[in-house]
Amino acid sequence: MSQDVTYLGFDISTQQLKAVVINDALRITHQSSVSFDLDLPEFRTHGGVYSHDDKLTVTAPPIMWIKAFDMILEKLKLDGLDFSSVAAISGAAQQHGSVYWKKGAEQILHTVLPNKFLHEQLQGCFSMRDSPVWMDSSTTSYCKTFERGVGGPIMLSQITGSRAYERFTASQIAKLHQTKPVVYNNTERISLVSSFAATLFLCHYAPIDLSDGSGMNLLDIHLKDWSDVCLEVCAPNLREKLGVPVPSSTVLGTIAPYFVDRYGFAETCKIIAFTGDNPASLAGTQLNKGDMAISLGTSDTVFLWLTEYRPSLDGHILCNPLTSKDFMALLCFKNGSFTRERIRDDCADGSWQLFSDLLDSTPRGNFGNIGMYFDMMEIVPPMIGDYRFNRNNELVQRFSKEVEVRALIEGQFLAKRVHAENVGFTIGSKSKIIATGGASANQAIVQVLSDVFNVPVYVLDFPNSACLGAALRAKHGLLGEEFGFHKMFEEPLKLHLSAKPAKDAAEIYGPMLLRYRILEDRIIRENDF
Incomplete structure (x- = not known):
């Protein structure tokens, strides 16, 4: 690959969206950010989230994250990034947050138009308007029930790598199913924030990667697949709503035509699985x-x-x-x-x-x-x-x-x-x-x-390790896991x-x-x- 090839990494943190571009020599060429509170004041978040009156429930609107992607791509364009040089994109996102796509949302994703912003076209795609995030602690009772159903906290840790935690996706899904069954039944796909972001660039549902997926209390980290016992205790028909998990270095496909037509990405630009x-x-x-x-x-x-x-x-x-x-x-x-x-x-x-x-x-x-x-x-x-x-x-x-x-x-x-x-x-x-x-x-x-x-x-030297890691993983995904991540570096960072x-x-x-x-x-x- 020539030296003008670049790799783009994103990070959706609690308070902002960040982007980093590296070249084939792994040197940073561009970076940008969007602050949710300052740059998107219309959403009225504080620290990037909504803290509810019960002082336990904490959520954020996924449409705000989508608008932040619209903004950061425009910023990178103004900064002179040649999007046609981007060979691969990957990303990171705050762990444990979950996004709920309503029935028919994927069909809308398939038909987005390049002459409009994404946030204008995806407003009605979510069965739950706001997403629970990692700061949420409203699911204590569901955690206890979940642990008992699986056989205790040690057994759950043996299967999934962690005992039950309020912010983990399993207890959030169990709460939704039990308190809002109509909303749960109207949900076509459940994404993590990471796979939600990858979905935007594919314009079809992206799978959850194994690494972020193992922070849900639902993945058997030994079998590298959803645990049947955990799914059964959590909620019905959950496997089909989650999709099939994939290794973190997986090439998910090529970028959607929307981004080719609107920003000038190459049709060959690959999307690598996003992670936590x-x-x-x-x-x-x-x-x-x-x-x-x-x-x-x-x-x-x-x-x-x-x-x-x-x-x-x-x-x-x-x-x-x-x-x-x-x-x-x-x-x-x-x-x-x-x-x-x-x-x-x-x-x-x-x-x-x-x-x-x-x-x-x-x-x-x-x-x-x-x-x-x-x-x-x-x-x-x-x-x-x-x-x-x-x-x-x-x-x-x-x-x-x-x-x-x-x-x-x-x-x-x-x-x-x-x-x-x-x-x-x-x-x-x-x-x-x-x-x-x-x-x-x-x-x-x-x-x-x-x-x-x-x-x-x-x-x-560089403080944004998650965002830099996303860009590095974009290149590693193209090379393949068998290449060995550390072999990419002629000299260490x-x-x-x-x-x-x-x-x-x-x-x-x-x-x-x-x-x-x-x-x-x-x-x-x-x-x-």
Whole structure:
């Protein structure tokens, strides 16, 4: 392929739609974005979503996402992108959101006209106007029923890679079927946000890919197909509404004539299966076996490449988007930057510089003190509140400011390592951590991360890893899974070494990890979390 060939990747996050274009040398040539709140004010979303009065239900309108695609393609056109150079398109989207196409919608998709925007022509295509998204927590009772119907949370985790979660698609579908059966029966196809977006570029229903599909509590991640027992417990006639899942590197077909006529895409432009934002981030960070990516943001998220896994109630196991043989693990910790900011305000007068100075002023291991800090009910471990233990494992009321700061940071990273190991992650001699998110810029925090895991920590140059991963997957899809994703790179993406572990890191944190496990179990048991 010549150097003027390009690959286009999209990412529908909660608050915006992003696009990245890379050339055949994997260098970024164009990028653009559309903010749902700012650029599409007519939808009156806040943070890209509607938060309902019950404070549990959270939705977003799919027609807003469609209009965002209309806008971002126009922006890329104005930016000078030659759409005829695009050889393949793929995408990523916020995981767990679901879109409900009404009967007859695919026929409308087949007949869209290039002289009108897509959002003008697809207004009436949805049996449910607004889509539940990952922030929704209105399905607790359906989760409990679902777990019982399958044989318990461990059995569900064994089949699907996760116990039941409110935001997962199975409980959302069960809620729709039981509370709005007419709407459910009028639904022709159920898409994830990722396959919904791919559908737009094909103008016919796109299948759900295995990696995003394994975040639904419906896919048997071993058989790589929908689980009959999960489908039966969830809702009737569900298999036909979901379609057949496909490997994440699948070429779904060529781009629809609408985009050829309206924007000048080549008729040969291929659409590669879209996937979830977390699997796409695994690609965007070039994660490899034995590596870990950690995003330190509002919530802290850990991505792991696993060759095998242990069924666990910790986190989520997904099919790997880069190879159908392996898995990826996803661990999400709600208490991220907000908790760090609280301790910063309490101990360092709101100054990150003073916070870092306090952190650096205390030795590794913090004199044997361990802290666990949870402003809201955590996912893993399921705990809330602050817990401070001295070197004798006794609960204490207060730490000094410098001990408090180190107890917070060490405690957060001890938890991440404990629960990563719980799902089967093993640190190897060549393992590394790729850190992203706001706190990855704090050298003192990153140094503790490196010490606790006893591996070097690198920082990625380009922050939009999901969007970049989508563009990289577009090229990989053309080459085929058997080519090997990492073989595409003549040289790795630019990573900056941020921290190396201290020589005594294993000696100090090995015993602390054992203590942390014991203390965490004790708190959960004593408080009946």
